[in-house]
Amino acid sequence: MPGGQYQVATTRPCHSLYSLTDSSDGGPEDEDSESSLPLSALQKLTRDMCKDEKTIKELIIGRRVGFYKVRGEIGFGTFSRVKLAFHALTKDKVALKILDRMRLDTQAQRLLSREISSMESLQHPNIIRLYEVVETPSRLYLVLEYAGGGDLHNRICNEGKLSDNTCKITFAQILCAIKYMHNTNIIHRDLKAENVLFTTSGSVKVADLGFSTRVSNRSNALDTFCGSPPYAAPELFKDECYLGPPVDVWAMGVLLFFMVTGTMPFRAETMGKLRRCIIDGTYTIPPWVPGPCQRLIKGILKPVPAERYAVDQMLGCDWLLPVEFPWPWVPAEPMSPLQSLLDSESRNEDEEEEEEVRGLLEELGFTAEHLHNNPLKDSRSPVTGVYRVLLHQAQKRRGLDCPPVVRGMVRDPKREGLRAYRGLRHTSKLCVLS
Structure with missing residues (x-):
């Protein structure tokens, strides 16, 4: 029967086929239990997936995938389409990245695995x-967080360059994401405006890790050309080995230039001319860009990787000083009794969060047996999918997804000096006229 693949007793941990229903606790196979006890949300859903004609039809035609109700298309890539979907139990919006397994060659499979x-x-x-991975014989579905606020490329193309404060807030979040990735020895390698998404509340989400790679340490050399040519660092055009972090840093410099000016720093009619511009580091910053931001761009877009700013230098630059985050953007290591106390409080909050999520799972109908048979670290388990969605809900309630803010004013000493000089000249002219 269509949908029958989703109903397997939980005593067998075959969660890749949505084996959640436990006939011993009032599942679809237990009609007497159905008539005597109210069904949980999970039991109703698994019953419908096995017996309800409308639900079964939606599963067959792809309007449902596992516990997700599929809606319209919101994006596409070389090997994938992205659709909006809703979790049938939690009602959360998710992005469903759909890949046709028949079209994935060996290289594409390797990239997907990474x-x-x-x-x-x-x-x-x-x-x-990533909330969950759902597999069928013909397709692979990545269930991802749904941002909902569009991407940086479309925003700038439609509305023009960002304001100085918006640039600060946006760039600081991208920088924090890349800092975190590099700390875990993961290199993105495809940073571009299309892969910077916004939530409806204005938070930034770095997306599309299809070209990402893990290195044993940040000094490991790489040799694969990845990403979009306008964002590619000079060393990528030289057919030589390269270091990962400086490549991501260069792409962030291009992104920053694009945000503050609304144009790309390197433009050319042909790929050959674009390659030459990038290798030479030939670009012009408009004079109206604030001085601290100009200095940051110049520090990033240096053709020699070793001379390029490191991520920590970028985080500490004058231009980003007014940006304040509502949460610590990098885990702090205990350095003092006070810090240990703060870490202890953080652990207590995490434990409370975990208890809250487990309580919500129980309310939906997930039993201790479900949790035992479906490890919460396995992305191919539907229990993991529900758990991660609920955990993210709890973290958002704690303010984890709130965007940073810009506080106060940081004066540019060079500009202040110019202003004082102009004021002095203006005063001199007034004295002459009088």
Whole structure:
């Protein structure tokens, strides 16, 4: 029967086929129990997936995938389409990245495996989350966090360059995401405006880790050309080995230039001319860009990787000093009794969060047996999918997804000096006229 693949007793941990229903606790197979006890949300859903004609039809035609109701298309890539979906139990919106397994060659499968591996190990407010992986014989579905606010490329193309404060807030979040990735020895390698998404509340989410790679340490050399040519660092055009972090840093410099000016720093009619511009580092910053921001761009877009700013230098630059985050963007190591106390409080909050999520799972109908048979670290388990969605809900209630703010004013000493000089000249002219 269609949908029958989703109903297997939980005594067998075959969660890749949505084996959640436990006939011993009032599942679809237990009609007497159905008539005597109210069904949980999970039991109703698994019953419908096995017996309800409308639900079964939706499963057959792809309007449902596992516990997700599929809606319209919101994006596409070379090997994938992205659709909006809703979790049938939690009602949360998710992005469903759909890949046709028949079209995936060996290289595409390797990239997909890296993408899943990278996303499994990254839990950061400014990186798109992977909730679940659903497999069918013909397709693979990545259930991802839904941002909902569009991407940076379309925003600038439609509305023009960002304001100075918006640039600060946006760039600081991208920088924090990449800092976190590099700390875990993951290199993005495809940073571009299309892969910077916004939530409806204005938070930034770095997406599309298809070209990401893990290195044993940040000094490991790489040799694969990845990413979009306008964002590619000079060393990528030289057919030589390269270091990962400086490549991501260069792409962030291009992104910053694009945000503050609304144009790309390197433009040419042909690929050959674009390659030459990038290798030479030929670009012009408009004079109206604030001085601290100009200095940051110049420090990033240096053709020699060793001379390029490191991520920590970028985080400490004058231009970003007014940016304040509502949460610590990088885990702090205990350095003092006070810090140990703060870490202890953080652990207590995490434990409370965990208890809250487990309580919500129980309310939906997940039993201790479900949790025992479906490890919460396995992305191919539907229990993990529900758990991660609920956990993210709890973290958002704690303010984890709130964007940073700009506080106060940081004066540019060079500009202040110019202003004082102009004021002095103006005063001199007034004295002459009088």
